Amino acid sequence: MTMNSKHLRTAILAGTCLATAACATGSGTDFMADESWGEANRRTMAAQVIDPNPVYDTAIPPTSAQNAVTAIERYRDDKVEQPERISTTEEPD
Template sequence: MSSKLTLLAPAALLIGACAVDPATQSFDPGFGEAQKYNMAIQTIDPDPVYTAEDAQPGDNGDKGAAAVKRYRTGNVKAVEMMGTTGGGSGGSSGGSSGPQ
């Protein structure tokens, strides 16, 4: 138990030392800013303000409504199949695993 304490005590002092300004012996004014910034960018604005150039709520609603109507009436568009080109991506395809 004491060996763990002797290892953790210096680490705690080093971490705490980064937050205190040695000249004033007070916390750095920027301490915790990264955490505050991360919280702020993940918070949803409950009352957003949109300008005329911004995407508006309901944009492309006509496409969505048409898709729901097709789904409900059984007229769903067929899935479009896409092909790929045969490029060498380095994967094995049954051949040898290296240069000969």
């Protein structure tokens, strides 16, 4: 075996060891436990979780089926009440 092939084999072995060691950190699926991700990532991930049993400060407002029926009839008869125009910018005097 020549000296070059011995160095090449040693380099390949060292690279394989480094790659294996790099893969050994963390479980691979539980990246939230990895401290290198940072607080911003944890907050972003937590914001995407839906609360299965939400609690609201106010109750659900009452609804009326009759109001819905009259609104649909106005829409069908083309008698929809036009809302007041509201501008988001001030017009010059």
